[in-house]
Amino acid sequence: xxxxxxxxxxxxxxxxxxxxxxxxxxxxxxxxxxxxxxxxxxxxxxxxxxxxxxxxxxxxxxxxxxxxxxxxxxxxxxxxxxxxxxxxxxxxxxxxxxxxxxxxxxxxxxxxxxxxxxxxxxxxxxxxxxxxxxxxxxxxxxxxxxxxxxxxxxxxxxxxxxxxxxxxxxxxxxxxxxxxxxxxxxxxxxxxxxxxxxxxxxxxxxxxxxxxxxxxxxxxxxxxxxxxxxxxxxxxxxxxxxxxxxxxxxxxxxxxxxxxxxxxxxxxxxxxxxxxxxxxxxxxxxxx
Amino acid sequence: xxxxxxxxxxxxxxxxxxxxxxxxxxxxxxxxxxxxxxxxxxxxxxxxxxxxxxxxxxxxxxxxxxxxxxxxxxxxxxxxxxxxxxxxxxxxxxxxxxxxxxxxxxxxxxxxxxxxxxxxxxxxxxxxxxxxxxxxxxxxxxxxxxxxxxxxxxxxxxxxxxxxxxxxxxxxxxxxxxxxxxxxxxxxxxxxxxxxxxxxxxxxxxxxxxxxxxxxxx
Amino acid sequence: xxxxxxxxxxxxxxxxxxxxxxxxxxxxxxxxxxxxxxxxxxxxxxxxxxxxxxxxxxxxxxxxxxxxxxxxxxxxxxxxxxxxxxxxxxxxxxxxxxxxxxxxxxxxxxxxxxxxxxxxxxxxxxxxxxxxxxxxxxxxxxxxxxxxxxxxxxxxxxxxxxxxxxxxxxxxxxxxxxxxxxxxxxxxxxxxxxxxxxxxxxxxxxxxxxxxxxxxxxxxxxxxxxx
Numbered sequence: 001x002x003x004x005x006x007x008x009x010x011x012x013x014x015x016x017x018x019x020x021x022x023x024x025x026x027x028x029x030x031x032x033x034x035x036x037x038x039x040x041x042x043x044x045x046x047x048x049x050x051x052x053x054x055x056x057x058x059x060x061x062x063x064x065x066x067x068x069x070x071x072x073x074x075x076x077x078x079x080x081x082x083x084x085x086x087x088x089x090x091x092x093x094x095x096x097x098x099x100x101x102x103x104x105x106x107x108x109x110x111x112x113x114x115x116x117x118x119x120x121x122x123x124x125x126x127x128x129x130x131x132x133x134x135x136x137x138x139x140x141x142x143x144x145x146x147x148x149x150x151x152x153x154x155x156x157x158x159x160x161x162x163x164x165x166x167x168x169x170x171x172x173x174x175x176x177x178x179x180x181x182x183x184x185x186x187x188x189x190x191x192x193x194x195x196x197x198x199x200x201x202x203x204x205x206x207x208x209x210x211x212x213x214x215x216x217x218x219x220x221x222x223x224x225x226x227x228x229x230x231x232x233x234x235x236x237x238x239x240x241x242x243x244x245x246x247x248x249x250x251x252x253x254x255x256x257x258x259x260x261x262x263x264x265x266x267x268x269x270x271x272x273x274x275x276x277x278x279x280x281x282x283x284x285x286x287x288x
Numbered sequence: 289x290x291x292x293x294x295x296x297x298x299x300x301x302x303x304x305x306x307x308x309x310x311x312x313x314x315x316x317x318x319x320x321x322x323x324x325x326x327x328x329x330x331x332x333x334x335x336x337x338x339x340x341x342x343x344x345x346x347x348x349x350x351x352x353x354x355x356x357x358x359x360x361x362x363x364x365x366x367x368x369x370x371x372x373x374x375x376x377x378x379x380x381x382x383x384x385x386x387x388x389x390x391x392x393x394x395x396x397x398x399x400x401x402x403x404x405x406x407x408x409x410x411x412x413x414x415x416x417x418x419x420x421x422x423x424x425x426x427x428x429x430x431x432x433x434x435x436x437x438x439x440x441x442x443x444x445x446x447x448x449x450x451x452x453x454x455x456x457x458x459x460x461x462x463x464x465x466x467x468x469x470x471x472x473x474x475x476x477x478x479x480x481x482x483x484x485x486x487x488x489x490x491x492x493x494x495x496x497x498x499x500x501x502x503x504x505x506x
Numbered sequence: 507x508x509x510x511x512x513x514x515x516x517x518x519x520x521x522x523x524x525x526x527x528x529x530x531x532x533x534x535x536x537x538x539x540x541x542x543x544x545x546x547x548x549x550x551x552x553x554x555x556x557x558x559x560x561x562x563x564x565x566x567x568x569x570x571x572x573x574x575x576x577x578x579x580x581x582x583x584x585x586x587x588x589x590x591x592x593x594x595x596x597x598x599x600x601x602x603x604x605x606x607x608x609x610x611x612x613x614x615x616x617x618x619x620x621x622x623x624x625x626x627x628x629x630x631x632x633x634x635x636x637x638x639x640x641x642x643x644x645x646x647x648x649x650x651x652x653x654x655x656x657x658x659x660x661x662x663x664x665x666x667x668x669x670x671x672x673x674x675x676x677x678x679x680x681x682x683x684x685x686x687x688x689x690x691x692x693x694x695x696x697x698x699x700x701x702x703x704x705x706x707x708x709x710x711x712x713x714x715x716x717x718x719x720x721x722x723x724x725x726x727x728x729x730x731x732x733x
Contacts, residue, residue, distance in 0.1 A: 012649040016311050019648045023482070023489050033678035038691065066636035070487020071480060097333040097551075100340065101628040127340040130547035134540045137398065141537055148344045188402040192410070204480035204676075208472040211694055212703040215434075216414040218406065225476065226483035227676045244494075245486040250679035252482045252644070257670055259652040264666075267656050296626055300634040307638040311645055319575050325635040327579040330558050331586020332628055333551060338591070341548035345541065365542035369549025376556055382508045385729045389512035390519050391546055392728060394539050396717035397523025403717070407710030411703050430696045437700025438707070445708050462704070467661045469701030471668025472693055477647070478673055484641035491634070 004266040015259065022255045026247035033247055040214055041231040044199045044221020047173065048082055056172035057089035057161060059139075061186070062103035063096055063132075068179035068203050073106060074242035075201040075229035076177045080110040082236045088172070089161050090123040093147075095132035095182055103127075104151065120150075121160045127151025132182055136189040140167050168196035173220070177201040183210065187218045201228060294503050301496040304488055411438075437465040509731055513723040520721035558583070589622035668693055 037045075051058065060080060064072045083090050094103040107125050111117055119125075126147045129135045138146035143165050144156045156162050164170065174190045176183045176198065183200040190196040197220050202210055204225025213219040223232055226249060229242035289297070303324075306317035346366060349359040372387040374380045415435045422428040443455060444462030451459045523539060526532035562576035657663040674680035675690025719725035 008653075012653075013311070015649045015652060016645045019485070019645050020489070023485050023644075024493065027486070027490055027493050034681070035678055036681050036687070038687075066633040067640040068484070069633055069637050070490075070641070071483045097336040097340075098329065098632070100336045101332070101625055102633075104625075105629065128336050129544065130337065130341045130551070131540075131544045133395075133398065134543050134547070138540050138544075141540070145537075145541075148348070151340060153339070153343075184406070188399075188406045192402050192405045204476040204483065205473070207476050208469065208672075208694060208698050209702050209706075211699045212411055212414075212706055215695070215699050215703075216410050218410055225479050225676070226486065227479065241487070241490060245483065245490060246678050248486045248489075249479065249482055250677040252485075252648075253478065253673045253677050254679060256478055256482075256648050256651050257673060259648060260655050260666065260670070263652040263655065264657055296630040300630040303631060304634045304638045307635060307642065310642065319572065320578060321635050322639075323575040323578045324582050325632055326558070327582025327584075328586050328627060328632050329636070330555060331583045331590065332632060334555055334587055335590025335624070337548055337551045341544070341551075345545050345548060361538075362541070362545060365545035366549070368542070369546045372546060372550055373552055373556070375553060376560075381730075385508070385512040385731075386515060387546060388729060389516035391543055392720055393516035393519025394523050394543050396516075396721050397520040397525075400524055400714055400717050401527045403710050403713050407706055407713070411707055411710075415703065430692075433696050434700045434703070437697055438704045441701050441704025442708060445704070463661060464664060465697050465701040465704070467664040468668045468693060468697040469705075471665040472672045472698040474665065474669040475672030475676065478651070478669070479676055481641070481644040481647045484637060485644035488634070488638050488641045 004269045007262060007266045008270060018255060019252060022252045023248045026251050027244070030244070031247040031250070033250055035227075035230045035234045035243060035246055037231045037234055038228075040222040040224070041228055041235065042221075043214075044079075044175075044201075044223060045082070045232065045235045047197065047199060047220040048079070048088070048175075049086070051086070051088050051172045053087040054089070056170055057091050057165070058083060058172050059091045059093060059174045060103075061174065061176045061178070061182070062092060062094045062099050062106060063176055063178035063180065063182045064102065064203075065096055065098035065179070066102070069102065070241075070245075071203050071226050071229070072177050072179060072201060073102070074226065074240050074245075075223045075232055076106045077110055077240060078229055078232040078236060078238065078242070079175055079177075079201065079223075080106060081113070081238055082232075084110055084114045084117060084123070085236070087122070089121075091126060091161065091171075092123065093126045093135075094128045095135060097128050097130075100128040100151065120154075120158075124159055124161050125151040126156075133185045133189060136185055137193070139171075140189065140194040143167055143170075168194035171196055173197040173199060175199045175201070179203040179206070181206075183219075184213075187213055191218055204228075289499050289503050291503075294499065297496050297499055301492060304492060436461070441465050509729075512729055513726065517721055517723060520717075524721075555583075586624070586627065589624045589627070592622060668697075 048058075060076070060083070062076055080090065090107075092103050092107045094100055104125055104127075107123060111119070111123055117123060127150065129138075129146065135146055144162060147156050147162075149155050150159060168174075168190060174186055174196055176186045178200070179202070183198070183202060186198045186200070191198045198218070199220045199222070200210060200213075201223035202225075204227070207222065207224025207228070210219060210222050210224070214222050223229060226242050226245050229240075230246045233240050233243050303321045306321040309315055310318040346362055349356070349362050353359040368387040368390065371383045373384070375384040415438050417431055419428040419432050422431055440458050440462035442462070443458040444451075444466060446455075446459075449455055519539065522532060522535050526536040559580070562579050564570075565573045565576040566580070655666060655669075657666050671686060671689050671693060674683060675686045675693075680686045680690070716725060720728065
């Protein structure tokens with residue numbers, strides 16, 4: 001069996017080991033490759049920078065479940081850190097029941113890094129509410145009617161951050177972090193119906209689908225996958241897990257491209273040989 | 289890291305490795321982790337739904353219906369919700385149709401105007417712009433390419449007429465755009481999957497292995 | 507009764523919800539319908555719970571394949587439900603060193619206490635397992651790319667080239683290769699936007715027509731009614 005045939009018939013577990021090593025090695029021995037910021041990420045950063053401090057709050061909707069945590073948590077933390085640093089009040093919500101613990105965890109992680117911030121005044125956790133699009137429309141109708149209490153059960157009327165907050169008119173921006181199409185519902189209801197700015201951080205799988213919304217301005221900015229998170233960490237100068245992961249991401253992408261190239265070369269070389277052998281076989285048949 | 293934190297880190301690491309053991313072959317550790325998480329996640333969702341959904345929207349308003357009798361109206365959706373549960377009954381599942389029909393009607397009615405606005409009008413408007421008024425010639429050319437690509441993609445998905453002649457040619461252009469778009473999606477999908485793996489290996493190396501080392505050796 | 511009434515309900519609810527966008531006096535219906543739908547959504551969660559219990563209880567009762575693992579599922583479910591319910595009644599939550607009590611009716615209800623390790627279990631069992639399960643796909647996607655991603659036709663070659671450029675352009679190493687960052691940005695901003703916009707408009711048309719068909723009773727499969 002020649003080299004190319006061996007490659008095509010190679011046990012897939014060899015590829016698994018290669019992928020594992022390609023990820024693990026840069027995590028142990030970092031390459032520190034520089035992260036460069038792309039325009040969609042910069043647009044979101046600028047939009048948040050334009051929000052005046054200590055004024056209207058932003059809604060941060062943590063609409064992901066554990067399956068996409070490694071991608072979406074770093075960007076949620078990065079944006080939360082930016083808001084906390086700029087003293088922009090933050091309302092954390094989630095449209096998924098499994099997102100409840102993640103939303104609270106992200107909020108508490110960042111809140112603990114800013115000891116001066118106080119719950120109920122600078123940030124609040126409103127928890128999960130069922131029926132995503134119904135909640136989005138409900139916020140436009142009556143925020144406190146939709147959220148009668150925070151995620152800990154404290155009545156909304158007792159929270160300083162919610163005083164005088166009626167609907168989207170009193171909200172600076174909605175920032176949605178999601179691995180599903182919930183961000184499109186935010187665009188439909190928060191932006192189209194009520195005119196509230198919407199920014200999104202989505203999994204890489206969905207990032208390319210969101211570009212038309214970026215092009216129309218329906219999204220003020222977009223973070224796509226771990227690289228989007230790493231770029232935002234770069235902008236706020238607060239490297240986190242996304243920045244750490246980008247070296248490994250580079251190495252694995254190179255490995256996969258090499259695998260695709262090798263797979264194609266092996267395919268065409270063996271096909272050519274196979275084709276030639278078939279022609280030769282037919283020739284022999286014809287002559288006999 | 290406290291002892292308790294270390295314990296939970298080890299639990300998470302054991303379960304992570306149990307799932308990865310599936311790469312070699314299906315085994316008992318994988319099955320334990322898989323079945324455990326199904327129970328945990330449904331129990332978690334139940335609790336969150338109970339306290340952050342049913343409580344504020346149903347139990348609390350009903351408890352206050354003495355002062356605000358209008359809250360008693362919430363018994364209607366509660367009853368409709370109970371009808372919905374009959375979906376799992378063979379004999380009475382037809383009763384759930386009333387609830388499903390109401391929810392579908394509401395959802396359809398709400399979504400139509402905003403779907404038209406967000407997906408159709410805004411996207412069409414963004415394609416039909418004056419190419420000569422762009423910041424540069426290149427930007428104008430790109431806008432024109434987007435318009436051509438959008439129309440060609442739509443034509444490709446138009447199956448009411450055979451793809452021949454002009455229609456066939458346009459559909460052929462459409463497939464070029466679609467393939468490039470899907471290629472971009474594939475590239476991003478690879479990135480997404482790898483990111484998840486990085487997250488888990490980062491946990492195993494930096495939280496579990498290094499955390500344990502620091503806990504033991506200081 | 508079984509067929510016509512649900513269709514009438516769907517039509518009336520749909521038309522009223524549609525009309526409220528243009529007729530402000532119908533706002534009362536809109537507000538109430540949203541509140542009702544939210545309550546129904548909460549109760550709908552019980553369907554999943556009941557189905558899961560039924561499935562695994564049946565497996566245990568019949569001693570079906572892997573029935574022992576079903577016991578783990580049922581025990582985990584029971585523990586999480588009890589832990590959640592028990593910890594949330596009559597307990598205060600400590601957040602930021604300050605007490606954040608909340609009152610609901612007669613009882614004190616709080617959100618996310620960690621008694622019975624409710625939150626710990628979520629963070630250290632549910633998150634690692636689900637995240638790891640999805641990360642397995644990284645291995646399979648690499649293997650599939652090697653085995654199946656072939657430049658057999660012009661279209662497949664286009665897909666392959668675009669994917670390769672985007673894969674390189676979205677990671678730091680791509681910035682060392684001349685033209686790759688610009689090519690990636692262009693692919694995403696221009697041909698990708700065009701294709702996705704075309705698909706988006708198509709889906710928008712499909713969604714609108716399906717919604718209308720449902721409201722008008724032409725599409726009824728969602729009710730389990732076969733024509």
